[in-house]
Amino acid sequence: MDSSLPLLVAVLGAVLGGGLLGWSFRRASQSPALGAGIGAVAGVFGVGLFMAPLNFCTFEADRTTADNVFGVLLIAAGFLLIVLPVRWVALRLAAGQRLIGAQSTPGAFKGTVLPWLFLLPTLTVLVLFLYYPSFDTFRLSTLLARLGTPRTAFVCVNNYTRLIADTSYLNSLVLTLLISAAIVVIGLVLSLTVANFAYQPIKGAKIYRALLVWPYAISPAVAGVIFLILFNPTGGIINYFLGSLFNLKIPWLNDPAFAPWAIILASVWKSMGYNILFYLAGLQNVPNDLLEAAAIDGANALQRFVRIVVPMLSPITFFLVITNMTYAFFDTFGTIDYLTGGGPLSSTTTLMYRIYQVGIRNNDLGKASAESIILFVLVIGLTYLQFRGGERRVSYGA
Template sequence: METETHAAYKSRFLPWLLLLPTFVILLVFLYYPTFETFRLSFYRVAFLGLRKVYVGLDNYREIFTNPEYLRIFWNTAVYSFLVVFFSMAVGLFLSVLANQKVRGWRFYRLMLIWPYALSPAVAGVIFLFLFNPQAGIVNYFLDVLFGLRPDWLTQPGLAMFVLVAAAVWKNVGYNVVFYLAALQNLPGDVLEAALIDGATPWQRFWKVTFPLLSPMTFFLFVMNTIYAFFDTFPFVDLLTKGGPNGATNILIYNIYRDGFEFFKTGLAAAQSVVLFVGVVLLTLLQFRLGERRVHYGG
């Protein structure tokens, strides 16, 4: 084994040398900022670091006792749950449909994946236009059909709905790509056996297909969670700015706001740490629980 791995390189240092650029980039752009974030979370910082005072755990105390912040955590949980659930559910549903050999299947698949190619900023602007209460097309049709013109962004529930819809719409394509790939790699013999045994389509899906897809579901769960936590900033910034009255203020947006608009870098760093720890815990939990349920056979 030893000799084999080294066989490609004459010198023992060459592989390390080749890896060096990667390490440097990781160190400079990943590990150092992470370390700095942890450090800054113990300081009260003014003007992006021009002045700072050590305050121990004060920032964390503030985050975990101030009702405003507790509300942000709750918003983040609700928002992330909805985004992850619907991204995956809709993604799976559409990929099962797109997996069928119907006329024009190539076209359907392309169309389903398309939104993923848009940048979140563009997607956010599209939804802003769609749901504009006065000039938006959604309200135009609702008005014509039902005589309704809801103020989408001024009602907390509706504003949350628009935000979730935008994030899901943008990310469904990603889920479709992976689910489609997984569906096409399913072992045909198992499904055939189920068919011969007289299982209904409903049973075939839930008893055979879905369990076989579980590794992919597991992977997508992690990816979608990361997406919901970190990549949804543009939607909030463009659509609601956290409003109405903080009803759609989620952690990633508030970190930006505290850090770069309100110059509370220490507090923002502490929130980043909380978010970081949250994602790590969630991922670990998933690996622990997931290991038992996930079926890697096939």
């Protein structure tokens, strides 16, 4: 590595940050010099956010091109992470606006000390058990570290860049997206259908509704055990019935073509209760006069459902897509662990399950940390995309 590189990058950060904020301040009719000053400082901190702790290791002489590219990306990401929030804060402050929206609602706290005091217990817990471990994950992800081994070794960004060439990781990534999409789509379609039936005014509807919700109350591990008994290829109940009815035997758990479907079915069943609950509540908010008007205009039941009920439920569907996505990414772990253990042929090794295999089963904390940070960024990105894309199509009513 050229020893002048850190200086060069810092100057670049200062110039870019100063330029961006100077320009922003001028457009907002504020002093460009002040903006440029703040921007330059923020820019230096930004480019150094990841690189300073890493000591610019990605640009050492014996590093691969992938490492260099990753280093540039890290510099850019750090720059944006610092400069953009600073720009927002600086512009508001310069314009004399408060940072937190004006609190004129009745019953809101007037001072600043008391509300923070009330927030303190929650913040303490969050910092100790969520934020600190998260930051430590970043540090761990640059190490070769094993559980039960006191010594560690710094490996720069190897834990990240090695994944580019790791086909099993890429398979796992694609698989996770496919399984998640299937769980969300199949789960929501089935739930809406069932909720619509359960919503009909029939005798004992309340009992049906209660029974439909209870799978949600079962832990993923118990669901895994139930489906293990159902799907078992040799002695399972499902194959027993398929065998006696159609003379069919499906190798649910020991064939890579079927095992993901076993996971999807079990997960859908598990999350359906939750989805149905929300759809039942949503159905009660669909105005009856709209449906009656449509009926008078000659729309049949299917048309009324597709044209009126489904659009009216879009806020709930949007909410459920995000919760189900998160469920599919993180909470299918228990079901996978009991049902397939990630196999056969890694056909049910989702990214989340892989992190467990690498970090706990193989004790490789560094690699597992790197993979969990990638998963974290991935889920944030997906949620952001959903918010961007979803908001336009969601109708929150008049």
